Amino acid sequence: MIVPIEPVPAPxxxxxxxxxxxxxxxxxxxxxxxxxxxxARLHLKRVLERIExxxxxxxxxxxGEEYKTxxxxxxxxxxxxxxxxxxxxLLIALGGGVIGDMTGxxxxxxxxxxxxVQIPTTLLAQxxxxxxxxxxxxTRWGKNLIGAFYQPEAVYIDPDFxxxxxKREYAAGIAEVIKMAVMFDREFFDxxxxxxxxxxxxxxxxxxxxxxxKAEVVNQDEKERGLRAVLNxxxxxxxxxxxxTGYGRYLHGEAVAIGMVMANELAVELGLLGRAEAxxxxxxxxxxxxxxxYRVEDPEAFYEHxxxxxxxAGGKVKFILPGxxxxxxxxxxxxxxxxxxxxxxxxxx
Amino acid sequence: MIVPIEPVPAPxxxxxxxxxxxxxxxxxxxxxxxxxxxxARLHLKRVLERIExxxxxxxxxxxGEEYKTxxxxxxxxxxxxxxxxxxxxLLIALGGGVIGDMTGxxxxxxxxxxxxVQIPTTLLAQxxxxxxxxxxxxTRWGKNLIGAFYQPEAVYIDPDFxxxxxKREYAAGIAEVIKMAVMFDREFFDxxxxxxxxxxxxxxxxxxxxxxxKAEVVNQDEKERGLRAVLNxxxxxxxxxxxxTGYGRYLHGEAVAIGMVMANELAVELGLLGRAEAxxxxxxxxxxxxxxxYRVEDPEAFYEHxxxxxxxAGGKVKFILPGxxxxxxxxxxxxxxxxxxxxxxxxxx
Numbered sequence: 001m002i003v004p005i006e007p008v009p010a011p012x013x014x015x016x017x018x019x020x021x022x023x024x025x026x027x028x029x030x031x032x033x034x035x036x037x038x039x040a041r042l043h044l045k046r047v048l049e050r051i052e053x054x055x056x057x058x059x060x061x062x063x064g065e066e067y068k069t070x071x072x073x074x075x076x077x078x079x080x081x082x083x084x085x086x087x088x089x090l091l092i093a094l095g096g097g098v099i100g101d102m103t104g105x106x107x108x109x110x111x112x113x114x115x116x117v118q119i120p121t122t123l124l125a126q127x128x129x130x131x132x133x134x135x136x137x138x139t140r141w142g143k144n145l146i147g148a149f150y151q152p153e154a155v156y157i158d159p160d161f162x163x164x165x166x167k168r169e170y171a172a173g174i175a176e177v178i179k180m181a182v183m184f185d186r187e188f189f190d191x192x193x194x195x196x197x198x199x200x201x202x203x204x205x206x207x208x209x210x211x212x213x214k215a216e217v218v219n220q221d222e223k224e225r226g227l228r229a230v231l232n233x234x235x236x237x238x239x240x241x242x243x244x245t246g247y248g249r250y251l252h253g254e255a256v257a258i259g260m261v262m263a264n265e266l267a268v269e270l271g272l273l274g275r276a277e278a279x280x281x282x283x284x285x286x287x288x289x290x291x292x293x294y295r296v297e298d299p300e301a302f303y304e305h306x307x308x309x310x311x312x313a314g315g316k317v318k319f320i321l322p323g324x325x326x327x328x329x330x331x332x333x334x335x336x337x338x339x340x341x342x343x344x345x346x347x348x349x
Numbered sequence: 350m351i352v353p354i355e356p357v358p359a360p361x362x363x364x365x366x367x368x369x370x371x372x373x374x375x376x377x378x379x380x381x382x383x384x385x386x387x388x389a390r391l392h393l394k395r396v397l398e399r400i401e402x403x404x405x406x407x408x409x410x411x412x413g414e415e416y417k418t419x420x421x422x423x424x425x426x427x428x429x430x431x432x433x434x435x436x437x438x439l440l441i442a443l444g445g446g447v448i449g450d451m452t453g454x455x456x457x458x459x460x461x462x463x464x465x466v467q468i469p470t471t472l473l474a475q476x477x478x479x480x481x482x483x484x485x486x487x488t489r490w491g492k493n494l495i496g497a498f499y500q501p502e503a504v505y506i507d508p509d510f511x512x513x514x515x516k517r518e519y520a521a522g523i524a525e526v527i528k529m530a531v532m533f534d535r536e537f538f539d540x541x542x543x544x545x546x547x548x549x550x551x552x553x554x555x556x557x558x559x560x561x562x563k564a565e566v567v568n569q570d571e572k573e574r575g576l577r578a579v580l581n582x583x584x585x586x587x588x589x590x591x592x593x594t595g596y597g598r599y600l601h602g603e604a605v606a607i608g609m610v611m612a613n614e615l616a617v618e619l620g621l622l623g624r625a626e627a628x629x630x631x632x633x634x635x636x637x638x639x640x641x642x643y644r645v646e647d648p649e650a651f652y653e654h655x656x657x658x659x660x661x662a663g664g665k666v667k668f669i670l671p672g673x674x675x676x677x678x679x680x681x682x683x684x685x686x687x688x689x690x691x692x693x694x695x696x697x698x
Contacts, residue, residue, distance in 0.1 A: 112497055
């Protein structure tokens with residue numbers, strides 16, 4: 001006997017990304033703001049002034065990628081239980097990508113799922129991490145290997161937060177912006193090349209276009225079965241670099257910058273990108289002080305590491321590469337491992 | 350500026366529940382069977398003979414509700430990483446509800462979600478836990494408080510597994526069957542009263558009808574926003590009992606049996622169930638040796654405990670009760686706490 005389970009179709013979750021100065025927010029439910037001491041010191045007062053709720057708690061977690069662990073997430077859950085937060089409650093992620101990823105993951109598993117709102121305070125989180133519902137934590141086996149796809153109720157992107165952001169972190173965000181341009185939009189790449197991305201008017205345009213591009217991708221492929229994989233351009237390499245360096249040496253965007261240069265070198269070898277265009281991308285990254293070099297001590301070990309990546313389905317490494325020029329993309333899972341190792345070996349320290 | 354995120358609608362996940370002798374199963378991907386030593390000893394050989402996959406691993410976890418913890422889930426994830434399982438991999442839950450809940454939860458967060466299949470080996474898991482996609486673990490704050498809604502790829506219910514099930518565990522499963530009948534189907538209740546539920550032909554009919562009823566509910570309310578809450582008849586009380594007794598004294602179904610009797614006593618007080626019908630339900634539970642008594646040491650503390658339950662939204666306790674007679678249901682969130690405490694105080698040890 002067969003009993004089919006066929007849930008009545010529900011409309012997919014929709015939500016808005018609001019790019020503007022943070023408006024007053026009013027919730028009828030208990031709210032917990034998850035943040036870290038650095039962000040709290042800079043922004044918590046202003047945010048608290050704008051939030052009204054039946055109860056407001058603030059949970060601080062340690063600052064830094066090395067604390068993006070299941071233990072930190074469990075500590076958030078424990079504080080929610082202790083404060084008697086029920087299933088109607090809401091989490092607010094106030095901080096960068098680390099805070100957003102952990103808060104979203106905590107929301108996804110607390111009592112089988114409660115709502116959460118993103119208030120990203122770094123450029124990286126604003127243009128990338130806060131959009132698309134990827135949540136999770138790092139493990140000793142690699143980055144973001146435990147987590148969930150879980151959509152927020154809303155994302156509030158306030159460019160004013162960026163005024164206190166260290167230049168290095170700002171540049172790390174620009175790396176992801178450049179990624180979007182190289183994969184999807186040549187005109188946008190030209191815009192990035194032609195403008196000072198520290199100027200307020202450029203900043204807003206840069207954020208808006210990045211978010212738009214990412215939203216288009218995510219709308220078509222929420223669970224990363226196809227198109228969304230393109231967003232991993234540079235990341236396949238970056239994850240190994242971050243893992244090899246213990247997540248402490250490079251900011252994520254910095255590792256992505258190196259990863260894009262690695263991917264581009266491979267693309268040049270495969271005839272998927274002209275040398276001149278690869279150099280343009282590299283130059284734009286360098287203009288913002290992003291790293292473009294990395295000493296690969298052991299190309300064999302580096303290659304082996306790819307197989308711990310979530311994207312390495314069925315034992316094949318999927319390389320996301322430019323698809324012939326800037327503004328286009330392709331996926332290749334048939335690249336000769338020897339070629340990859342040769343390209344890696346060329347990378348100097 | 351507002352960027353809406355509106356994912357392209359995807360059809361809801363559908364899957365089949367197959368009630369039959371376990372058929373040969375063939376997977377093109379790596380498979381890990383999660384089970385415990387008791388089930389492995391009894392059934393693993395037979396299951397392994399029926400499974401073909403590109404790779405088959407067996408992960409044993411300790412037997413018992415007290416090991417239904419995040420630590421056990423993390424140990425499953427760790428073994429998956431160590432065995433280099435990628436996102437195409439599949440978990441198979443071979444065991445009772447504890448194994449199913451933990452395996453499903455592990456599948457839901459491993460690399461942001463991999464597939465899983467349920468092969469429930471206890472009556473409780475066959476008629477209840479394996480259907481509907483609730484996964485999770487217990488915490489020191491209560492039962493199933495960390496978890497996810499996550500649907501399996503398929504559920505294989507093989508009544509042959511029940512031949513080795515201890516009578517006490519079998520009875521615990523019958524408690525959930527009686528629950529379904531009391532809430533939804535008076536004719537089914539009459540059937541249960543009129544048959545020996547240890548006889549093979551009754552068993553298959555009992556499983557099939559329970560699964561059908563549960564499937565109907567889950568199809569209409571996957572995420573427990575409305576109708577699905579009816580399945581918690583008896584559970585609001587049972588969760589407190591299990592928590593007070595440290596999850597060691599009663600099987601889940603036994604606690605549910607007590608919980609239903611408690612709910613019925615409340616329902617009688619509220620005029621929602623006749624005394625005679627309450628006695629019929631109690632008698633049917635007792636016929637299978639299920640407990641129907643519990644000493645409530647401190648009714649005040651017992652009542653307070655309700656507020657840790659996921660179902661206690663907005664500070665109100667939602668009681669699921671018969672809706673006037675056997676085969677009907679209602680939800681009441683306006684019950685006088687004093688009445689509840691009086692009913693609890695009446696319960697003897």
